[in-house]
Amino acid sequence: MGKVASEPPSAGEWLRGRLLLLAEQAEMSVNDLQDHPEEALHQLRVRMKKMEALLRLSRGAMGKKRREKLRAEIKAVKNAGGDQRDAMVLQKLAGELGRKQGLRLPETPLPLEKPRMRQIKTLMTRLQKDLSAQSFEKLSWEDIQENFEASYRTGRRLMREAEETQDPEAFHQWRKRVKVLHHQTGALEEYLPHVQKRLERSRDLGRLLGREQDLALLEEATQTPSPDRAWKRVIKANRDKVRPQALELGEKVYQRPASKFGRMRR
Structure with a gap:
């Protein structure tokens, strides 16, 4: 049998x-x-x-x-x-850039x-x-899909806020939602259609935005007791490279509206 x-x-x-x-x-x-x-x-x-x-x-x-x-x-x-x-990240980044x-x-x-x-x-x-x-x-697969799509839409909105404001905190909030998207997509990979590119791109986007966040930490650390102009120039030069790359990749990650995802496979 x-x-x-x-x-x-x-x-x-x-x-x-x-x-x-x-x-x-x-x-x-x-x-x-x-x-x-x-x-x-x-x-x-x-x-x-x-x-x-x-x-x-x-x-x-x-x-x-x-x-x-x-x-x-x-x-x-x-x-x-x-x-x-x-502290560990700051020391590594400062050594690399400085x-x-x-x-x-x-x-x-x-x-x-x-x-x-x-x-x-x-x-x-x-x-x-x-x-x-x-x-x-009490959880249903319909709940999971609805919650997943809600996380995706939030990340999409935060990307627009980061692009419009160019504020470090806006990029930080967007980064957190990109991480959520990546972890949720990875966990649901076998149930979601056509996710491989999104999984890879969200991973790479998370790394770029992680670099942006580390630069923000370094910027804060070099402001005390007074702003260091040399560090400011180094940080700006790196940020001017990272942010456009992140926004360009973000457009690819969030190009499809959540309503176009299709039903989860079960």
Whole structure:
């Protein structure tokens, strides 16, 4: 007798399984913080961002207060090591851009301290407990598609705002939504038609906008105690390259209206 095909998962089962898997992987990153702080911290933050993105697909499965509680717990884990991450990025970027001009930043990032590591472990344990207790059975695939399209439309709108204002904060907000789009698209790849190009382009766009955000951090760091004109010239020269590239690629990522996506395959 042939094998009986297994039933495809319900939308709630699929999303819950994805979130719990990311939580398990994040716990592994937490356990690696002692021996490999830089890489483990990066992986932990990436996994929290993926969880944030997927949680946005859960509208329809739980009340707003419950969803916001889980989101706050995810954000707390992600942000617990944010200052170390920013310091590491600044040192690398300053070394890369300032080498030819003899520019440098005096600050040196500190290693992740043991008390902070204990804090992250405590936050991670609480998140796993609350996530395991959460039911997603009310979620439908129609909810997921609607939530995915809403995220896409928000990113499209934020791209226009960044283009019109040329404000670093506008680019930062757009970047966050590009990351959401990329993580959601990657998770839903087998269910969405014609996504490979969007997946690749959103990845590349996220990297460009990440560079823009790192330049904004560097700009802020070189304003204290007084603006450094040499750094200002270097940052502007790099920003003048990155922003047009990001906007050009953004037009390709967001060229199709969400209404033209077609139905998800199930």
